Amino acid sequence: MKTDTNNAKPLLLLQQAFDALEATADSDIDHFEDEEEEAEAVPAQYACRKIMEAMDLLRAANRERLLSA
Numbered sequence: 001m002k003t004d005t006n007n008a009k010p011l012l013l014l015q016q017a018f019d020a021l022e023a024t025a026d027s028d029i030d031h032f033e034d035e036e037e038e039a040e041a042v043p044a045q046y047a048c049r050k051i052m053e054a055m056d057l058l059r060a061a062n063r064e065r066l067l068s069a
Helices: 005-022 035-041 043-068
Strands: none
Touching: 005 043, 035 043
């Protein structure tokens, strides 16, 4: 995927962090009352989810820049 140069490095770093954490995340546990509960119960899963959210935001910003160019 073509990315804006401003976001390429952060996306790469986030992907590396996600890859490192993904093996330790417990994906069988899906439901928690709130984010705090999830963060305490399964911190690796919580971190993976937050990393993916950040990556999605950066990719969306890239798409918007490409479409408006």
